[in-house]
Amino acid sequence: MNYKIVLKILGVVLFWESLLLIPSLIISALDQSYEIKAFVITIVTCFITGLILKNIKTNENEMRKREGYASVALCWLVMSLAGALPFYLSGSIPSYIDALFETISGFTTTGSSIVRDIESMPRGLLFWRSFTHWIGGMGVLVFTMALAPLLGGRSVFLARAESPGPTFGKLVPKLSDTSKILYIIYAGMTAVTIILLIIAGMPVFDSFIHAFGTAGTGGFSNKALSIGYYNNIWVDWIITIGMFLFGVNFTLYYLLLIRGDWKSFIKNEEFRLYTGYVLLGVFLVFLNTLKHFNYDFSETLRYSSFTVSTLVSTTGYATTDFNFWPMFSKSVLLALMFFGSCAGSTAGGIKSIRVLVLFKALYHEIKHTIHPNSVQTIKVDGKSIDTETLKSILIFFFAYVIIILFSVIIVSLDNFDFMTSFSAVIATISNIGPGFEIVGPMGNYADFSNLSKIVMSACMILGRLEVIPVLVILAPSIWKKH
Amino acid sequence: MNYKIVLKILGVVLFWESLLLIPSLIISALDQSYEIKAFVITIVTCFITGLILKNIKTNENEMRKREGYASVALCWLVMSLAGALPFYLSGSIPSYIDALFETISGFTTTGSSIVRDIESMPRGLLFWRSFTHWIGGMGVLVFTMALAPLLGGRSVFLARAESPGPTFGKLVPKLSDTSKILYIIYAGMTAVTIILLIIAGMPVFDSFIHAFGTAGTGGFSNKALSIGYYNNIWVDWIITIGMFLFGVNFTLYYLLLIRGDWKSFIKNEEFRLYTGYVLLGVFLVFLNTLKHFNYDFSETLRYSSFTVSTLVSTTGYATTDFNFWPMFSKSVLLALMFFGSCAGSTAGGIKSIRVLVLFKALYHEIKHTIHPNSVQTIKVDGKSIDTETLKSILIFFFAYVIIILFSVIIVSLDNFDFMTSFSAVIATISNIGPGFEIVGPMGNYADFSNLSKIVMSACMILGRLEVIPVLVILAPSIWKKH
Numbered sequence: 024m025n026y027k028i029v030l031k032i033l034g035v036v037l038f039w040e041s042l043l044l045i046p047s048l049i050i051s052a053l054d055q056s057y058e059i060k061a062f063v064i065t066i067v068t069c070f071i072t073g074l075i076l077k078n079i080k081t082n083e084n085e086m087r088k089r090e091g092y093a094s095v096a097l098c099w100l101v102m103s104l105a106g107a108l109p110f111y112l113s114g115s116i117p118s119y120i121d122a123l124f125e126t127i128s129g130f131t132t133t134g135s136s137i138v139r140d141i142e143s144m145p146r147g148l149l150f151w152r153s154f155t156h157w158i159g160g161m162g163v164l165v166f167t168m169a170l171a172p173l174l175g176g177r178s179v180f181l182a183r184a185e186s187p188g189p190t191f192g193k194l195v196p197k198l199s200d201t202s203k204i205l206y207i208i209y210a211g212m213t214a215v216t217i218i219l220l221i222i223a224g225m226p227v228f229d230s231f232i233h234a235f236g237t238a239g240t241g242g243f244s245n246k247a248l249s250i251g252y253y254n255n256i257w258v259d260w261i262i263t264i265g266m267f268l269f270g271v272n273f274t275l276y277y278l279l280l281i282r283g284d285w286k287s288f289i290k291n292e293e294f295r296l297y298t299g300y301v302l303l304g305v306f307l308v309f310l311n312t313l314k315h316f317n318y319d320f321s322e323t324l325r326y327s328s329f330t331v332s333t334l335v336s337t338t339g340y341a342t343t344d345f346n347f348w349p350m351f352s353k354s355v356l357l358a359l360m361f362f363g364s365c366a367g368s369t370a371g372g373i374k375s376i377r378v379l380v381l382f383k384a385l386y387h388e389i390k391h392t393i394h395p396n397s398v399q400t401i402k403v404d405g406k407s408i409d410t411e412t413l414k415s416i417l418i419f420f421f422a423y424v425i426i427i428l429f430s431v432i433i434v435s436l437d438n439f440d441f442m443t444s445f446s447a448v449i450a451t452i453s454n455i456g457p458g459f460e461i462v463g464p465m466g467n468y469a470d471f472s473n474l475s476k477i478v479m480s481a482c483m484i485l486g487r488l489e490v491i492p493v494l495v496i497l498a499p500s501i502w503k504k505h
Numbered sequence: 506m507n508y509k510i511v512l513k514i515l516g517v518v519l520f521w522e523s524l525l526l527i528p529s530l531i532i533s534a535l536d537q538s539y540e541i542k543a544f545v546i547t548i549v550t551c552f553i554t555g556l557i558l559k560n561i562k563t564n565e566n567e568m569r570k571r572e573g574y575a576s577v578a579l580c581w582l583v584m585s586l587a588g589a590l591p592f593y594l595s596g597s598i599p600s601y602i603d604a605l606f607e608t609i610s611g612f613t614t615t616g617s618s619i620v621r622d623i624e625s626m627p628r629g630l631l632f633w634r635s636f637t638h639w640i641g642g643m644g645v646l647v648f649t650m651a652l653a654p655l656l657g658g659r660s661v662f663l664a665r666a667e668s669p670g671p672t673f674g675k676l677v678p679k680l681s682d683t684s685k686i687l688y689i690i691y692a693g694m695t696a697v698t699i700i701l702l703i704i705a706g707m708p709v710f711d712s713f714i715h716a717f718g719t720a721g722t723g724g725f726s727n728k729a730l731s732i733g734y735y736n737n738i739w740v741d742w743i744i745t746i747g748m749f750l751f752g753v754n755f756t757l758y759y760l761l762l763i764r765g766d767w768k769s770f771i772k773n774e775e776f777r778l779y780t781g782y783v784l785l786g787v788f789l790v791f792l793n794t795l796k797h798f799n800y801d802f803s804e805t806l807r808y809s810s811f812t813v814s815t816l817v818s819t820t821g822y823a824t825t826d827f828n829f830w831p832m833f834s835k836s837v838l839l840a841l842m843f844f845g846s847c848a849g850s851t852a853g854g855i856k857s858i859r860v861l862v863l864f865k866a867l868y869h870e871i872k873h874t875i876h877p878n879s880v881q882t883i884k885v886d887g888k889s890i891d892t893e894t895l896k897s898i899l900i901f902f903f904a905y906v907i908i909i910l911f912s913v914i915i916v917s918l919d920n921f922d923f924m925t926s927f928s929a930v931i932a933t934i935s936n937i938g939p940g941f942e943i944v945g946p947m948g949n950y951a952d953f954s955n956l957s958k959i960v961m962s963a964c965m966i967l968g969r970l971e972v973i974p975v976l977v978i979l980a981p982s983i984w985k986k987h
Contacts (some may be wrong), residue, residue: 417899
């Protein structure tokens with residue numbers, strides 16, 4: 024491990040974070056609120072530490088895979104450690120573990136919250152809280168792609184370590200160009216969401232908050248009742264569709280918008296599977312909750328669509344307390360929370376592309392059992408999946424399930440009911456936010472022990488960085504000096 | 506598909522079943538109980554149908570993999586369809602779906618029951634119910650290995666299709682010899698269990714019942730309180746150790762008893778992992794339930810050891826209602842229920858050997874990520890696991906989890922709490938018996954809808970036959986006439 028390179032990268036991250044904190048400081052200053060001092064201290068600390076670290080002299084040719092993985096995983100931790108300071112120093116969140124949980128939940132676009140009375144939080148902090156979603160939003164992807172040019176040499180490993188999903192191809196030859204294009208699409212789609220929400224009647228500040236949460240598929244709201252507070256059918260549908268769209272692989276938007284290639288979009292197998300299980304989910308939940316909504320078809324459709332979209336896209340907003348829905352709907356939702364949306368989007372979960380490959384692998388295994396001599400390769404969008412990639416996806420699935428299992432065991436020490444512990448772990452590792460029962464859409468994570476909060480924070484980072492890169496930095500051999 | 510071969514095999518199975526029903530008929534006759542007629546009708550029907558079908562003329566060289574898989578999966582269904590008749594015809598279980606559930610639960614050595622008042626069931630039926638555990642016990646393995654010689658030719662596929670786990674090597678060159686040796690070990694160990702239970706003070710009839718359940722890792726009892734009824738510390742420990750031992754790969758007993766090879770036994774990686782997580786499980790549950798047992802160390806050890814042993818060996822007896830234990834213990838137990846015992850034993854679950862390979866695969870994936878150029882192969886007991894086998898195990902894991910997920914969704918239609926639906930599905934697919942809450946050790950499966958009972962019956966067969974062979978017969982191409 025070349026520690027200098029890792030420190031330099033962390034310096035760049037902290038430097039940028041100090042700049043990204045400025046809009047929140049401005050809001051605090053306008054409101055003349057008590058958290059100004061906390062923002063100033065955080066910004067100055069990040070700026071100075073960042074400046075010192077980013078000027079460390081390094082031989083950038085020594086950037087290898089291990090430095091890439093270590094800096095990516097540590098970036099998220101360091102950003103969150105620093106980003107938690109405004110909440111903690113202002114006294115708005117008195118426990119630092121809680122503040123850290125909230126910030127990791129923000130940057131990983133999870134949206135699980137430990138705040139009991141969100142509406143009393145000052146606007147500067149609310150803005151920062153939701154802005155972390157937007158920053159984290161394009162995943163690790165764009166963010167560190169913007170860093171990549173600074174590192175030069177073998178920094179392409181950074182992007183590989185962070186790529187959300189197995190099939191995020193390079194769109195254009197130069198990494199920084201890709202980064203810019205994705206960034207523009209992301210910012211453009213966010214702007215459209217903000218404008219539509221304002222037109223629909225949501226206050227301007229709230230529109231920013233909820234557009235950040237939608238774009239990042241995060242889910243932090245500034246209202247205790249989440250989107251349900253507005254009880255506005257236009258807002259509901261704008262966000263329902265927005266969340267669905269931010270769960271689509273951004274490569275497809277590039278192909279559609281820049282190249283006008285709508286065929287690739289519509290024929291894309293991952294997109295089809297994703298759309299397929301979203302529609303099936305809405306259909307099943309719709310049928311199952313009809314009675315709950317007194318057979319009001321349009322109300323049922325509105326709430327079932329919103330809830331399916333918010334959970335499958337791993338956003339986690341709410342318009343109604345789905346805790347009271349029948350168990351069948353909850354199980355369907357739980358399955359969708361586990362699957363998640365497309366790779367190359369801002370969403371979490373296992374990702375549709377992996378689900379697709381896994382089912383194809385199972386189908387081929389069955390076929391191979393009947394016809395042992397036939398040679399078959401798994402294809403997605405006409406391209407073969409090689410054995411190594413397939414093995415990685417299968418191992419990823421195992422790792423994902425095993426982490427859930429072990430995390431549930433530890434979280435169970437708090438002795439909450441099983442659905443609470445189980446759904447809390449799924450909701451954090453899949454970067455969703457709310458689960459069921461105590462951590463349901465109208466509940467929060469405040470009552471968990473610190474141990475559980477740390478385990479679930481780890482789950483959020485594991486989920487966001489797709490497990491293996493985080494496990495890699497736990498291997499002792501990566502830390503050997505050379 | 507060569508239907509004639511499949512029918513012939515089913516005939517042999519029915520013929521044998523008619524003979525295996527005779528001991529139960531004798532007990533009924535001695536008791537002069539009302540179910541005699543039901544037994545006679547069943548035996549005559551099985552005998553005649555069996556005799557006709559088993560004399561079908563076939564070209565045994567046409568036995569291929571597909572005929573093997575189809576007959577194995579159908580054997581279990583046909584045996585259960587016939588084996589359910591005594592319960593149904595006698596009126597002891599008025600619903601045929603219920604009787605079928607109970608019989609499948611018996612043959613698959615699951616032990617999930619829909620009987621509300623077990624102690625009013627006549628002894629003949631109780632004996633048959635538990636005897637199905639013992640028959641199913643050596644899994645599909647020995648049973649159809651006894652059939653194999655009748656089929657000749659390519660019938661080795663039968664054994665392959667049914668082999669519980671990936672590493673059940675042929676012990677001796679000739680299949681029928683292997684079958685006999687395993688059968689003798691199995692019968693011998695059962696006899697020892699019966700004798701020890703009688704010495705410990707259990708009534709003779711009950712000793713047979715509970716030895717069948719222990720040997721088959723089934724779990725049916727003739728008492729509502731299960732083993733807890735006797736409140737006998739010797740009985741508890743005999744069964745605790747018995748269940749653990751019946752969860753060990755029988756190949757190891759062969760090596761130990763016939764060849765005196767205790768080194769292979771102790772050095773066996775699967776056995777070590779299995780013993781490891783059993784001891785860890787007992788340790789964790791012991792610590793976590795100390796308070797529940799008022800810090801009585803020996804009581805706590807007795808109950809925690811029994812419960813861990815019964816669930817990890819997928820037996821499902823009970824000495825106490827672990828529904829009242831803290832959630833942490835329940836989560837640990839749930840994880841053990843998922844893992845199960847060794848391949849080549851009478852137990853269910855994912856099996857230790859697969860868990861071992863899966864963790865090794867994850868470890869190698871992490872290593873490979875850090876050192877991409879290093880070539881590594883996964884080894885178990887010094888032997889390399891080839892890529893195809895590894896892929897099969899990984900796909901098996903995915904299939905197992907996905908079947909659980911889909912089954913939970915369907916069972917949720919009954920609108921029971923999540924822990925009930927979730928643990929019921931795990932308890933059936935892993936061939937355990939009881940789960941938690943409504944299906945806890947003192948509860949039963951009677952309240953589920955017929956749909957759920959059918960889904961869980963399918964889970965029991967899927968689990969017992971290790972998923973893929975059952976999925977294979979669902980593929981349309983296997984049923985094409987040729």
